[in-house]
Amino acid sequence: MSDRSEADRLQQETWLQRTIRRPEMGAFIVMIVIIVALTWASSGKAFNALGLKNNIQIIAQYGIIAIGAAALMIAGEFDLSIGSMIGFAGMSMALMLKWGLPFGLGEATPLAAFLATLVMTLTFGWIIGNIVVRSGLSSFIVTLAFLFFLRGVTEVAFRLINQSTQVSGLEDFKEDSWVAWIFGGEVFGWFYDAWFWIGQRFVDMGYGRTDQWFTLGGNLNRRGEQWVDGFDARFFWFILLAAVAMFIMNRTQLGNWIYATGDNKEAARANGVPVNRVKIGLFMFTAFCATLFAACQVFENNTSDAAKGNLMELFAIAIAVVGGTLMTGGFGSILGVVFGAITVGLVANAVFFIPEIDGAWFRVFLGAILLAAVFANERIRKRITGGI
Amino acid sequence: MATPYLKVENLVKRFGPFTALGGVDLEVYPGEVHALLGDNGAGKSTLIKTLAGVHQPTEGQIYIEGKPVKFRSPRDASSAGIGTVYQDLALNQLMSVTRNFFMGRELKSSLGRLRMDEMNQIAHDEMKKIGIDFSDPTQAVGTMSGGQRQTLAIARAIYFGAKVLILDEPTSALGQKQQMGVLKTMMRVRNRGDIAIIFITHNEIHSKLVADRFTFLALGKVIGAGSKETLEGDEIRRLMAGGANLGDLAAELDEVRAEA
Numbered sequence: 236m237s238d239r240s241e242a243d244r245l246q247q248e249t250w251l252q253r254t255i256r257r258p259e260m261g262a263f264i265v266m267i268v269i270i271v272a273l274t275w276a277s278s279g280k281a282f283n284a285l286g287l288k289n290n291i292q293i294i295a296q297y298g299i300i301a302i303g304a305a306a307l308m309i310a311g312e313f314d315l316s317i318g319s320m321i322g323f324a325g326m327s328m329a330l331m332l333k334w335g336l337p338f339g340l341g342e343a344t345p346l347a348a349f350l351a352t353l354v355m356t357l358t359f360g361w362i363i364g365n366i367v368v369r370s371g372l373s374s375f376i377v378t379l380a381f382l383f384f385l386r387g388v389t390e391v392a393f394r395l396i397n398q399s400t401q402v403s404g405l406e407d408f409k410e411d412s413w414v415a416w417i418f419g420g421e422v423f424g425w426f427y428d429a430w431f432w433i434g435q436r437f438v439d440m441g442y443g444r445t446d447q448w449f450t451l452g453g454n455l456n457r458r459g460e461q462w463v464d465g466f467d468a469r470f471f472w473f474i475l476l477a478a479v480a481m482f483i484m485n486r487t488q489l490g491n492w493i494y495a496t497g498d499n500k501e502a503a504r505a506n507g508v509p510v511n512r513v514k515i516g517l518f519m520f521t522a523f524c525a526t527l528f529a530a531c532q533v534f535e536n537n538t539s540d541a542a543k544g545n546l547m548e549l550f551a552i553a554i555a556v557v558g559g560t561l562m563t564g565g566f567g568s569i570l571g572v573v574f575g576a577i578t579v580g581l582v583a584n585a586v587f588f589i590p591e592i593d594g595a596w597f598r599v600f601l602g603a604i605l606l607a608a609v610f611a612n613e614r615i616r617k618r619i620t621g622g623i
Numbered sequence: 624m625a626t627p628y629l630k631v632e633n634l635v636k637r638f639g640p641f642t643a644l645g646g647v648d649l650e651v652y653p654g655e656v657h658a659l660l661g662d663n664g665a666g667k668s669t670l671i672k673t674l675a676g677v678h679q680p681t682e683g684q685i686y687i688e689g690k691p692v693k694f695r696s697p698r699d700a701s702s703a704g705i706g707t708v709y710q711d712l713a714l715n716q717l718m719s720v721t722r723n724f725f726m727g728r729e730l731k732s733s734l735g736r737l738r739m740d741e742m743n744q745i746a747h748d749e750m751k752k753i754g755i756d757f758s759d760p761t762q763a764v765g766t767m768s769g770g771q772r773q774t775l776a777i778a779r780a781i782y783f784g785a786k787v788l789i790l791d792e793p794t795s796a797l798g799q800k801q802q803m804g805v806l807k808t809m810m811r812v813r814n815r816g817d818i819a820i821i822f823i824t825h826n827e828i829h830s831k832l833v834a835d836r837f838t839f840l841a842l843g844k845v846i847g848a849g850s851k852e853t854l855e856g857d858e859i860r861r862l863m864a865g866g867a868n869l870g871d872l873a874a875e876l877d878e879v880r881a882e883a
Contacts, residue, residue: 487735491718495726498715505713507698507727565717620716620765 258559259571261611265557265604266574269581277588281581284427284454284463286588291466294580295473296528297554298573302480303524304551305572307517309484311497311564312367312374314521317551319385320356321544324529326389327352329402329539345408345415345534353526359385360522364515382548390541400541407537418472418527419534421465427454431461469531473576476524481569493517497564553601554579557608561616578604626689628653628819629674629705629787634683636669643669645843646683651787654816656809658830659823660862661840667823670840671789674821675707676700706785710792712776716765720757721746723764724779749778754808770801774808781818788812789821794829806833827859837862 254260273281280286300317307314331343331351343351363381367374393400408415431454454463484490495503496513504510525544533539558575560567579601586594627650636644644666651657661667672678674685676694684691687703694700700707714723721739724746730738746760755774757767764772773793780788790809794802810833812818824830830837837854839847839862847854847862 486737486739488729488731488737489735491722491726491729491737494718494722495715498717499713502711502713502715503726505697505709561717565715616717619763 258566258615259568259574261608262558262571262574262578266578269578273581273585273588281585281588284430288463288466289587290581290584291470293584294577295467295469297550297580298473298576299469299476299528300524300547300551301554301558301572301576302476302569303521305555305558305560305567305569306480306484306493307521308552308555308560308562309497309564309567310493310514310517311500312514312517313378313552314518315375315378315548316363316381316385317521317525318544318547319382319389320359320522320525321529321547322389322541323385324352324356324526325533325539325543326392326541327355328530328533329405330392330396332405332408333402334396345412349414349530353523356522356526357519360519361515364518367518368511368514393541402540403538405537408534415534418468418530420468422468422471424465427461427464467531467535472527472531477569477573484569494565550579553605556612557604559612561612562609566616625652627651628688630686632684632686634670634673635681636673636678637681643843644673647840647845649838651819651821653786653819654813655835656813656820656822656833657836657838658834659821659838659840660830665840666843667840671707671791671821671823674700674705674789704784704786705789706780706783706787707789708776708780708791708793712772714764714772714776717763719763720760720775723775728783745782749782750774753778753811754804768801769797770804773805777808777812781812785818787819787821789823791823792825794824794826802829809833831859
């Protein structure tokens, strides 16, 4: 009895208990429910060849910025300028491609346009980060200022340089620029080739009809050829970004610093974590994510306008929270954010596959699930910190 | 007597017109617990913050192993072997024991990857050495008791090379049993023989239980110092009260009672 120690009172958890209590579990379950419900309600159309491509397009868009927003939230800060940064980056690239590089440096190649834009957006991220860590002001208000500032700059630049807030009909740079192609091209074509090939075998053998999703549904054009032959390039970027972010957050020193910064800044600083540099770096990371988002958009469609990226900062934060990231920082998981992006992306697109429903239900759903997620996350936080 | 690891001579710290420390002397020997006692506002916090490199002294000199040193930052102090465990412990509740243990000083391999298994092992072993066998170092610190957190912070300071361990009221805000646990931890550290402990406390009983040497501060000055043998129990109590006799206090209280 006397050698009973404090440590014995903490029950060892089994593998199953640990798995269930992981931060991304809630987001995972919601995602599965949505996938099943959507498959059923759309009679499989949501996941036929074209449906899958369209869903992944929006999932990857949300995912790219939500990963940036989540990493910053884990470090204890917000970035409301993401949406305007997307607009700014899109404007910058489109105007350079149409009117040439600034200061009369001649025609812009896609690479030059992208790099010049990236330098500007990273600089903005650096400025925002410095203002936040030096002034000690809330990042909410500082980045709100940049939300207006950058959107205004975007519109003004469009009108001054282009006389219109829209650039359309740019030449299709994907044809002969690999830079344009890696942002706006198509990836993972082998997936659709394999799917089409297998479906073709089923049809040859007399199983199923060609309009069923597991055979060739949605992937035959009028001539009976394969129609969809790849995902948007942003799917590749999303996977890459998620993998790198997951690796950094869970396995590296930098990840430990990010969690430490968001949990208790002073404790982290007292132990030698360069708190300010971590935060500034993450503001630059969200700016990078916004630029990536914009590059995919510009090079895919060869257009841009002043309203691009509107409200995206709020979607990014909502998805981060749905994915299990704490509003107060110090806790969250990139995998959870990936699940969150899939969930929100699928629901945002659901109206295209289930035409009976009103598209506005998406926002009703997002509001409800966001509130539920905040409560769930708060419970997790209380459990870990012993109810304080 | 051996040379003190840390020696402070005539330390003065002024904040504008306010003199927080008015010439403090202190000697700290390895393998000893040195209790630093004093009422609120006596200057204990200023003294330890000066030793920890947070404040620079206005006058006076700090010696480490007989050599004069100057701390420009907390980092200077910690590389000179001064490990400070503040009351808030500088721990992150949501992070695991191991991640807290190595916070800011992680062991890494290529690409900044953490050597997690090795770090888990070290965190576990170091904490076991000074008294708690915390079986699962991947558990969040938020799930630990106050005494366990204190042990974690102490183990961390020692592992990263503390030769002088400054403990800022480690037993306040703990329950009876956990207070005893922390005192036992301190004794284990003392028994290693190579580490000096500065034990800041309000608690006369705790200080008498573990301390080898005492220094009493009041209003920024040392009002009494000495080893366990040279100080009588009543003297300790008198100095604790800032120099006043308990008899005087009783008389003052009686006066107040009479007013009623």
